[in-house]
Each structure stands twice: as structure tokens, then as C-alpha cells.
Amino acid sequence: MSTSPEYLLIGHVAHDVTPNGPRLGGTVSYGGCAAQALGTAVGIVTSAQRDEVVLNALPAEIAVQLTEAPRSTVFVNTYVDGKRRQILRQRAATLTLSDVPTAWRSAPIVHLAPLDDEVDPQLAFQFPHALVAATPQGWMRTWDSEGVVSRKPWLQAQNLLPQLTVAVFSEEDIQWDKELEAEYASLAKLLIITRAANGCTVYQQGQAPFNMPAPQVEVVDATGAGDVFTGVFLVMLHRTKNIETAARVATELASISVTRVGLDGAPRPEEVKAILGN
Numbered sequence: 001m002s003t004s005p006e007y008l009l010i011g012h013v014a015h016d017v018t019p020n021g022p023r024l025g026g027t028v029s030y031g032g033c034a035a036q037a038l039g040t041a042v043g044i045v046t047s048a049q050r051d052e053v054v055l056n057a058l059p060a061e062i063a064v065q066l067t068e069a070p071r072s073t074v075f076v077n078t079y080v081d082g083k084r085r086q087i088l089r090q091r092a093a094t095l096t097l098s099d100v101p102t103a104w105r106s107a108p109i110v111h112l113a114p115l116d117d118e119v120d121p122q123l124a125f126q127f128p129h130a131l132v133a134a135t136p137q138g139w140m141r142t143w144d145s146e147g148v149v150s151r152k153p154w155l156q157a158q159n160l161l162p163q164l165t166v167a168v169f170s171e172e173d174i175q176w177d178k179e180l181e182a183e184y185a186s187l188a189k190l191l192i193i194t195r196a197a198n199g200c201t202v203y204q205q206g207q208a209p210f211n212m213p214a215p216q217v218e219v220v221d222a223t224g225a226g227d228v229f230t231g232v233f234l235v236m237l238h239r240t241k242n243i244e245t246a247a248r249v250a251t252e253l254a255s256i257s258v259t260r261v262g263l264d265g266a267p268r269p270e271e272v273k274a275i276l277g278n
Contacts, residue, residue, distance in 0.1 A: 003103060004043075004103055004104050004105070004106045004107045005040075005041045005042055005043030005063060005104060005107050006040050006041045006042070006107065006108060006109060006235075006238075007032070007035045007040045007041070007042050007043070007107065007109040007111065007231075007234065007235060008042075008043050008044075008045065008100070008104055008107035008109065008110045008111065009027070009028040009031055009032050009042070009043070009044045009045070009111045009113050010028070010044075010045045010046075010095055010099075010100065010110070010111070010112055010113060010119055010123060011026060011027055011028045011045075011046065011095070011112070011113030011114050011115050011118065011119055011138065012026055012028070012046055012047060012048070012073040012091075012092050012095075012114075012115045012116060012118050012138075013025070013026045013028055013029050013044070013046045013048055013052070013054065013055060013058075013072075013073070014026035014029070014054075014073050014074070014075050014115055015048075015052060015053075015054045015072045015073065015074045015075070016054075016074075016075050016076075016077065017074060017075065017076045017077075017089070018077075022053055022054050023054065023057075023262055024054040024055070024057040024058065024262075024263060025054075025075065025223070025224070026046075026073070026113070026115050027111075027113035027114075027115060027135050027137075027138075027227045027230070028044045028046055028111075028113050028115075029044075029057075029058065029224075029227075029263065030223075030224030030227035030228055030231070030263065030265075030266070031111060031113060031135075031227040031228070031230050031231035031234075032044050032058070032062050032231065033058070033059060033062070033228075033231070033263055033266040034227070034228040034230075034231030034232050034235075034253065034257075034266055034267055035231040035232070035234070035235050036059055036061055036062055036266075037266050037267040037268070037269070037272060038232065038235050038236075038267070038272060040235050041063075042061070042062045042063070043062070043063040043064075043065065043104050043107065044058075044062060044063070044064050044065070045065045045067075045095060045099050045100050045101075045104070046064065046065070046066060046067070046092075046095070047066065047067040047068070047069045047073075047092035047093040047094075047095060047099070047118070048066060048068075048069060048072040048073065048092050049068070049069060049070070049071060049072045049092075050066070050068045052072045054072075057263060065099065065100070065101055065104070067092075067093050067095065067099045069092040069093040071090040071091065071092060072090065072092050073088070073090065073091050073092045073115060073116055073118070074088070074089040074090045075087065075088060075089065076089055085148070086148070086149040087143075087146070087147040087148055087149065088116055088143045088147040088149055089147055091116050091118070092118065093118070094118050094119075094120065095118055095119050095120060095123075096120040096122075096123070097120070097122075097123060097126050100123075105126070105127065106129070106130075107127070107130060108129075108130055108131060108238060109130060109131045109133070109234050109235070109238050110123075110127045110130045110131070110132045110133070111133050111134070111135070111230070111231075111234060112124060112132070112133070112134040112135075112136075113134075113135050113138070113227075114134075114135075114136065114137070114138025114139050115137075115138040115141075116138055116141060116143075117138055117139055117141060117142070118138065119138065119139070121139065121156045121159075121160055124160050124163045124164060125163060130165075131165045131166070131234065131237065131238055132163070132164055132165050132166075133164060133165055133166040133167070133168065133230070133234050134160065134164050134166075134167050134168075135167075135168050135169070135226070135227070135230055136154055136157075136160075136167060136169065136173070137169070137170070137173045139154050139156065140152060140153070140154045140173060140174075151175060157183075157184060157187065158187060161184060161187035161188040161191075162187055162188070162189070164188065164189065165189060165190065166189070166190045166191075166192070166233075166234065166237070167184070167188050167190070167191050167192070168191075168192045168194065168226070168229070168230045168233070169181075169184070169191070169192070169193055169194070170193070170194045170195075170196075170226045171193060171194070171195050171196070174193075181193060185203035185209070188203065188205070189204070189205055190202070190203070190204050190205075190243065191203040191204075192233070192247070194225075194226045194229055194254075196214075196222065196225070197214055197216065197219075198213070198214065199211060199212045199213040199214035199251050200212050200214075200229070200247060200250075200251060202243060202244075202247050204243060210244070212244075212247045212248060212251045213251075214251050214252075214254075214255045215251075215252060215255045217255050217256070217258060217259050218259060219258045219259070220258060220259050220260060220261060221258060221260065221261045221262060221265065222258045223262060223265075224257065224262070224263070224265060225254045225255075225257050225258050225265070226254070228250075228253060228254045228257040228265065228266065228267070229250045229251065229253075229254035230250070232246075232249055232250040232253045232254065232267070233246045233247060233249075233250035234246075236249050236250060249275055249276065252275050253267045253271065253272070253275060256271055
């Protein structure tokens with residue numbers, strides 16, 4: 001892609017190890033596929049091995065700027081008593097402004113999507129004319145010598161939240177901490193907390209927060225639902241400039257996504273048409 005994409009995502013794709021073989025993961029993957037399904041030109045800046053097999057799962061329409069690394073980011077997720085144990089087996093290269101093609105730096109939507117603390121936080125200040133969003137979960141992760149992932153405080157929150165146009169967290173990202181939720185809401189221009197089957201809460205400075213309920217569906221695979229939500233929300237916010245409309249459409253399409261496995265949960269044209277009403 002020689003011209004700027006409409007929606008630029010920056011973060012690692014993930015090679016997820018599953019019992020059925022490798023599977024593409026990562027916010028840039030799910031968010032990018034959701035945005036592309038809405039007819040948006042998508043570009044992803046990422047890092048991985050040149051021959052990383054999971055990259056083949058991305059739609060051909062999505063442009064990828066790859067910073068080659070000796071290793072891809074590889075996660076192993078296991079579940080014990082319903083709780084996820086996540087292991088970071090290996091990690092690709094850190095991403096900075098130098099990894100973003102000059103032609104892509106005028107993208108109107110920029111989504112900082114760290115997965116394993118790989119995105120330079122200073123990127124939040126490098127796109128002054130864009131809608132700059134972040135899903136900060138990857139800035140809130142650390143891991144031990146065996147790769148076992150755990151949560152860490154987000155030390156850049158006070159500097160970055162006022163700078164971002166939008167920040168999106170899940171309840172799990174902040175460990176259901178209501179005090180932290182209130183603190184982040186006081187700092188952010190626009191903050192969204194996703195609540196799985198309970199939809200989301202939208203905080204906007206100077207206005208009362210509101211809740212957006214989610215349709216009740218049978219959950220097959222919840223992986224990436226928050227990323228689908230964010231991809232759709234950012235595209236719809238940019239198009240309509242209406243926060244409530246963007247939250248409604250994003251919640252409905254994210255709810256549909258959990259009824260299918262993996263990237264198959266990305267919105268389908270007929271679903272987008274039905275929800276948008278055209």
C-alpha cells in the first residue's frame with residue numbers, strides 16, 4: 001500500500017499455540033479484520049519472522065508492514081478451573097515510529113495495540129491530526145523467567161490517557177478494579193470499558209457515563225471480541241462522529257463474533273448490512 005490506510009494498527013501479531021495447531025491472534029489481527037469487513041482500508045505495522053505461518057490467515061486486502069525479527073511473538077494459553085494461564089514463549093521486535101512507513105503516517109485512524117509491551121508509548125504523540133486510540137492491555141503485562149504472564153501497573157497512564165482520543169479496556173484488563181476504572185475515566189477524553197456479555201460502559205469527559213447492553217448470544221469462542229468491538233467502534237466513530245451509534249454497532253457486531261471460532265468471528269457483509277440498515 002503506497003498511500004496511507006484509513007485505519008492504521010500498530011502491534012504484534014500473535015502465533016497462538018493451540019491443540020489444533022498454530023492460530024493467528026493479537027489485537028491488530030482481530031481489530032484489523034473487523035475494520036476491513038466494514039470496507040475500510042487497513043494497514044498493520046507489526047513484527048514477526050519473515051516466514052511466520054499465521055500471517056497467511058490475514059485477509060489479502062489488509063496491507064502489512066513487517067519488521068522482520070528472529071522470532072515471532074508466541075503465546076501458549078491454558079485454562080485451569082476457568083482461569084487462563086498465559087505463557088509468552090518468545091517475542092518479536094519492539095515497534096517505534098521508524099517502523100511506520102512515511103506514507104502511512106497520515107492515516108486518519110491510528111490504533112496503538114500493544115500485546116506484550118512492544119509498542120513505544122511515544123507513538124501516542126506522533127499523529128497530531130489523527131483519531132489516536134489505544135487498547136493498553138499489552139502495556140499492563142509483564143512475565144517471569146518462564147514466560148508466565150501477569151499484570152503490572154500502567155505507569156504511563158497519567159501521561160497517555162489525556163493524549164489519546166479513545167482508550168478501550170476490558171474489565172479483565174483492570175482486574176475489575178472500580179477505583180482504577182474511575183481514575184482512568186477522570187483522565188481520559190473518551191474511555192470505554194467492555195464487560196463481555198454485559199456490553200460496555202462509555203465515559204466521556206464532561207458528560208454522564210452510559211451503558212450499552214449487549215445482545216444475549218450463545219458463546220462459542222470469546223477470543224478477540226474486545227478487539228472486534230474496538231475495530232468497529234473506531235471506524236464508526238470516525239465515519240459518524242456519534243459515540244452512541246459507534247458503541248451500539250460495535251457491541252452488536254462483537255456479540256456476533258463470539259458465536260464463531262477465532263477470526264471466523266469477524267463481521268460478515270450481511271451482518272454489517274443488517275445492523276447498519278443499508
